[in-house]
Amino acid sequence: MARKIGSRYTANQILGRGSAGTVWLGEGPEGPVAVKLLREDLASDQELVGRFVQERTALLGLDHPNVVSVRDLVVDGNDLALVMNLVRGTDLRTRLDRDRRLAPEAAVAIVADVADGLAAAHAAGIVHRDVKPENILLDMQGPLGPGGAHPALLTDFGVAKLIDSPRRTRATKIIGTPDYLAPEIVEGLPPRAAVDIYALATVLYELLAGFTPFGGGHPGAVLRRHVTETVAPLPGIPDELWQLLVQCLAKAPASRLRASELAARLRELLPMLAGMPPLDVDEPDPELDEEPETPTGEQPPPSGEPVRRRGAVPLVPGAKPADSNRDTHTSMRVPAPDELAGGARGTARVPRPAGARRPGSARHKAIARRRRIALSAGTVVLVAAVGAGAWWATSGDDAGATPQDTRTSAPATP
Structure with a gap:
């Protein structure tokens, strides 16, 4: 059903929904547009307006070939909308859902495009704050680049900043998507350009591996990993590319590259990546990486069954619960220092060759624990059998034994 957006635009068809609002295919004075209509509760917030x-x-x-340009901002009654250029294509999340991971050459080409767009935004003093595959669009009508990659454009500029008003989040809340949040955001520091570099490096890792380096499980555990864990190596990629990833995923913002430097470095690596197939690694099981304590009053699961965590909780008031940590612009309490310090300090979510079990994983430990239980049970049975055999043999001997024989099998007396 069509609806008017202000006096100049008409929204005709829903293209997608997120926790911040709905994207419509619209029509304006200059032709087709994409209209991001924010939620009504956001539109009623006068401070946000x-x-x-x-x-x-x-x-x-903000005008750049790798940025989805904002044409207009509409404030009309209960409508609060960003009118943007319409990109004929799909988003990177849809591509990942289909292919799981990309060949390194295509992945690097896409991320280099996005880095170019970020460089222009940062030069204009704009920090995106929610870089992730859902906000990266692939222009299917553009020329193919290295590895057959379509041109990539970054969208949703400004939405995270708009929602992150002091009254809505105060100093105890953080805005973003848990899988891609830089450590300094988790610790409650103000977002600078370096947070976008961290998020984009996380996207590159995900394009190569098929999963994010610190994601999986409850959002609180994800946030803690960003602060306390080191990124696990990806087998099969050139060392130059890995070192670039490590630098951009550094915990210290000052250690990361700037967007323009990242784009240039990535393009320098493209020739050595030509023809490389996608990596063949398995994702660590997000539900078995951590085994929570059994709540008081609940019975533990039967022996041999994995302990599974509860699903993700809704982080935005009014939002529906989701199984993913990738909801757009989620708002979450800043963890206390003791919460961030909890858990192991080491390498999180270690990838492994396809089909191989990851040593130290919860599944590996569960299997080892079951083996120990089985071994212990077998040992008890064996000891009981040996004891019964010894008793039977001793009883049989005693029936026909002489007093001297009996004494030889009895303890010596003082």
Whole structure:
């Protein structure tokens, strides 16, 4: 059902939904557009509307081939909308859902495009704050690049900042998507350009591996890993590319590359990646990496069954529960220092060759524990059998034994 957006635009068809709002295929004075209509509860927030208007000049001035340009910002009654260029294609999450992972050459080409777009945004003083595959669009009508990659454009600029108003989040909340949040955001520091580099490096890792380096399981565990864990190596990629990933996933923001440097370095690596197939690694099981304690009053699962964690919880008031940590613009409490310090300090979610069991994983430990139980049970049975045999043999001997024979099998007396 069509609806008017302000006086100049008409929204005709829903293209997608997120926790911040709905994207519509629309029509404007200059042709087709994409309209991001924010949730009604956000539109009714007068402080947010004021910030929306303040950001207008910066967002309208951001013009780059690898950025989905914002054409207009509409404030009309209960409608709060960003009108953007329409990209004929799909988003990177859809591509990942289909292919699971990309060949290194294509992955690097896509991320280099996004880094170019971030470089222009950072030069204009704009931090995206929610870089992830859902916000990277692939232009199917553009020319193919290295590895057959379609041109990549970054969208949803400004939305995270608009929602992150002081009244809505205060100093105890963080805005973002758990899988891609930089450590300094988790620790409650203000977001700078380096948070986008960390998130983009996480996207590159995901394109190569098929999973994010610190994701999986409850959002609280994901946030803790960002702060306390080191990224696990990916087998099968050139060392130059791995070192670049490690640098951009550094815990210290100052250690990361700038967006323009990242784009240039990635393009330098493209020739050595030509023809490389996608990596063949298995994702660590997100439900078995951590075994929570059994809550008081609950019975532990039967022996041999894996302990599974509860699903992800909704992080935005009014949002539906989801199984993924990739919801857009989630709001979450900043963990306390003791919470961040909890858990092991080491390498998290270690990838492994396809089909191989990861030593030290919860599944590996569960199997080892079951083996120990089985071995212990077998030992008890064996000891009982040996004892019974010894008793039977002794009883049989005693029946026909002489007093001297009996004494030889009895303990010596003082």
